[in-house]
Amino acid sequence: MMNKTNNIYAAVKLICETYEKQSKDVSEAVERWQLHKIKHTFQVCSEIMTIFYHEEKSYHEFSEEEKELVELAAILHDLGRFYQHNKTKILSHSEFEHGMAAVNLLKNNPLFNNPILLFAIGEHNHYQINYQNPYYLQLTDKDKKTADIIAKLLRDADKLDNIKQVIYSGAHYTGKVMAPECLSEELKSFLRQHQQINYINKNIKYEDYTAAEKFIGHLSWINDIYFDYTKSVIRELKYVEVGLAKLKEFGVSEKDLDFLRKYLVI
Numbered sequence: 001m002m003n004k005t006n007n008i009y010a011a012v013k014l015i016c017e018t019y020e021k022q023s024k025d026v027s028e029a030v031e032r033w034q035l036h037k038i039k040h041t042f043q044v045c046s047e048i049m050t051i052f053y054h055e056e057k058s059y060h061e062f063s064e065e066e067k068e069l070v071e072l073a074a075i076l077h078d079l080g081r082f083y084q085h086n087k088t089k090i091l092s093h094s095e096f097e098h099g100m101a102a103v104n105l106l107k108n109n110p111l112f113n114n115p116i117l118l119f120a121i122g123e124h125n126h127y128q129i130n131y132q133n134p135y136y137l138q139l140t141d142k143d144k145k146t147a148d149i150i151a152k153l154l155r156d157a158d159k160l161d162n163i164k165q166v167i168y169s170g171a172h173y174t175g176k177v178m179a180p181e182c183l184s185e186e187l188k189s190f191l192r193q194h195q196q197i198n199y200i201n202k203n204i205k206y207e208d209y210t211a212a213e214k215f216i217g218h219l220s221w222i223n224d225i226y227f228d229y230t231k232s233v234i235r236e237l238k239y240v241e242v243g244l245a246k247l248k249e250f251g252v253s254e255k256d257l258d259f260l261r262k263y264l265v266i
């Protein structure tokens with residue numbers, strides 16, 4: 001194995017080169033979207049290590065090689081996003097499995113073809129972690145424990161940054177205004193049967209959701225957080241309260257807001 005500095009450098013170089021390659025001859029909206037993903041990637045790198053440091057028992061039990069995998073998972077988790085537009089000509093996440101796209105790219109790279117890393121990246125954008133993932137099943141019991149912690153760290157860090165971006169941006173980074181279509185119809189039939197909590201229901205086209213539903217869908221990622229430190233950040237920064245205040249600005253009724261206070265629990 002290369003030393004840690006070289007592996008981290010190689011991962012950052014891969015992300016930056018891929019971004020540069022895929023950003024040529026694209027629309028302004030796509031370029032803005034991809035630039036957002038670069039910023040998001042490095043924010044997740046910061047978030048994941050902060051969460052990890054606060055999980056003191058796991059942090060001290062991890063070897064240096066395992067700690068490196070935590071950093072690499074954060075750097076490489078959205079690699080598939082940079083191929084998304086050129087491959088599919090779409091930006092919506094619901095029609096493109098970007099976690100698996102990253103895995104398919106990385107498994108052919110001798111530096112990053114590690115089943116723990118591929119499992120964590122492949123599961124970061126799913127509704128729930130799939131423990132029947134073939135990369136997970138090939139691991140020893142000890143490595144399964146490591147892989148599970150890294151996958152959960154990545155999911156927490158990813159959601160923490162995405163929630164922050166959505167509730168504070170006021171608009172999607174693609175420029176689409178998060179204008180309201182102010183719910184009910186029994187809170188849009190309980191958010192189209194719960195939106196699978198943190199990911200939009202695959203049986204309904206993404207564009208058919210109202211902007212307010214999409215906003216709530218992103219905010220409801222708080223229901224899929226693993227670590228106490230992540231939860232404490234969400235509470236301290238009052239992400240739920242800020243999100244609900246924004247929905248009130250959209251014109252969402254007090255009845256719907258009361259329902260959401262019970263739904264959005266951290």
